Every structure is written in C-alpha cells, then in structure tokens.
Amino acid sequence: MCPPRPSPLQNRVLPTGEIVADRARGMFTGNRGILPFINGRLCVSRWKHQHWIICDLKHPKGRYHGPMPARAWTPLFFLDEAVGLAAGHRPCAYCRPNAYRAFKSAWHASHRGADGHKEIDQSLHHHRVNRIRAQIRHTAEGAFLPDGSFILNNGMPHLVFNNQILPFSTNGYGPGISKPNGPLMVLSPAPIIDVLRAGYQPILHHSAANVATIATQRSD
Numbered sequence: 191m192c193p194p195r196p197s198p199l200q201n202r203v204l205p206t207g208e209i210v211a212d213r214a215r216g217m218f219t220g221n222r223g224i225l226p227f228i229n230g231r232l233c234v235s236r237w238k239h240q241h242w243i244i245c246d247l248k249h250p251k252g253r254y255h256g257p258m259p260a261r262a263w264t265p266l267f268f269l270d271e272a273v274g275l276a277a278g279h280r281p282c283a284y285c286r287p288n289a290y291r292a293f294k295s296a297w298h299a300s301h302r303g304a305d306g307h308k309e310i311d312q313s314l315h316h317h318r319v320n321r322i323r324a325q326i327r328h329t330a331e332g333a334f335l336p337d338g339s340f341i342l343n344n345g346m347p348h349l350v351f352n353n354q355i356l357p358f359s360t361n362g363y364g365p366g367i368s369k370p371n372g373p374l375m376v377l378s379p380a381p382i383i384d385v386l387r388a389g390y391q392p393i394l395h396h397s398a399a400n401v402a403t404i405a406t407q408r409s410d
Contacts, residue, residue, distance in 0.1 A: 200232045203266050205276040205340040205347040205358055205377050207318070207325035209236065214360035217270045217395060220244045220279050221263035236323055240315040241307070243282040244274035250285050269360060271392035272349055275385075276340035276378040277325075278318030283307060293390050300384035317379035328380050329373045336386040338394070340377040343370070347377060351398050362397030 202212040203220075209232060223238025268274040271281075271289075281289035290307075298305040301313070317326055327342075335341065339350040340358070348355035354366030376383065386392075 197230055199227065199230050201264070201266050202360055203268050203273065203277045203279075204360075205273050205349075207277050207377075209266065210360075212360045214269070215247075216267040216273075216360070217247070217393065218244050218268045218274055219247050219265045220268065220274055220282070221266060223263060225264040227264075236319075240311045242277075242279040242311065242314070242318070244268065244271055244279045244286070244289075245282045246285045269358070269362070270395040270398075272338045272340065272378075272394055273358070275338065275382045275392055276347075278314055278379050278382075280310060280314065289393075293385060296385045296388035296390035297381075300388040301381065313381055314379060317381055325377065326379065328376050330376045330383065332370045332372055332374045334387075335369070335374065335376065336383065338378075338386045338390075338392045339383055342375040342377060349394070349398060351394065356398055356401055362395050363401055364397075365401045 198211045198213045200209055200211040202210050202214065202216065204210060211230070220243050222236065222242045225235050225238065226233045268277070268279075281293045283290040294305050294307075294310070297310055320326055332341075335350050337351050340347050341350060341355060342348070343355055343357075347358040348366075349358060349363055350369060351363075351366070353369050355369050356363040356366040378386075
C-alpha cells in the first residue's frame, strides 16, 4: 500500500496576495525573507523585509536548499510572473538580471525618480499591503489596463491579456471574456500598472496564450 502524499506547504502565492497550500508549483519562485512554519503552515509573518522578489526556479549556481529550509530564505511560488507582480513582487536582480534591468528601465520611465532596488521596494511596499496586512487595491478604467494586470471580476482574480480577461487558477488560466470597460477593481499595485504601461512584459503561463487563441478563433 502506498504511503499518503504529504500535505503541500503553505507557500503558493495568489494574485490576491494570499499565500495558500496547493500542489501546483508554478513557473517562478521568490521570497520575502525567512518565514517560519509550524506543521507546514505559515505563522503570523508574511514578510521579513521589503525586498519582495521573483526568482527563477533554478538557482544560477544550481543549488537548491529545499522548500522549507531552516536557515535561508523561504521559497514562495507563483503560477507566472504576472501573479508575482500582482502580489507586489519584482524581478530578482541576481538570478534574473535581464528581467530586472527591463523592469528598472520601465520603472524609471514611468516614475522619473530614484530607481535603485531599495527605492523601488520602498515605493512598492506602500502599495502592497495596509496596516492589517490586507492587499491594497485600487480602481482603474478597464480600457486603459495593460496586459499582465490583474483585476477582480465577480469576486475572482482575472488576468488582463489580449483584450480579454482570463480567470486565474493555481494550475493555469481558463477561457476568457472580453475586457470590460468602465472602472474595475485592480489587484496589481498601482506602480506595477505604470511599469506595465511603460512596456515591461511579464512572462505568462502558457495557458494564457492557449485560451486567448481559442477565444479569438471562436469569435472569428
């Protein structure tokens, strides 16, 4: 008889900013410092510093310390880069230097201020969470939201992509509908929306392109 599968750790990040237990791994990892666990579940802390980053699954030097190391950063996992951005993270300068430089360039173009990683992270942190650790959300006109943004539609997170909104799940995106006009509830922090408008293109899960193509074919 096969032994039961161990319960997944609480380390999957959602576009809503929540961190949940889920078996889906995702395309990217990242961290916010050393977050303690008890029996596979996070304790109170959701970050230990303001440098929230999105990293490649493979360390540049090929090292891997496991999903719950005792003395290292605690890996979190994202379906794709757009999810990480919606949760308030930015590309890691060490393991994703090209993405970080592109992000930094778009930040500088859209904010015209200091663009060192400390300044970027401090600015982002003011738009990530409030004093009770709840995600800070804002409204914006749907017609002007760039691809890679996340919104709430009927209470569920949706990715803006190719003039559609695609429902999110930890395993990928579902069939989309036309992007609504008018004011929408936006999950991605306001500075991230500015970076996306300035041309930064996050890496998306392959399901986004698949379902968007199918929807376009059906409408033709």
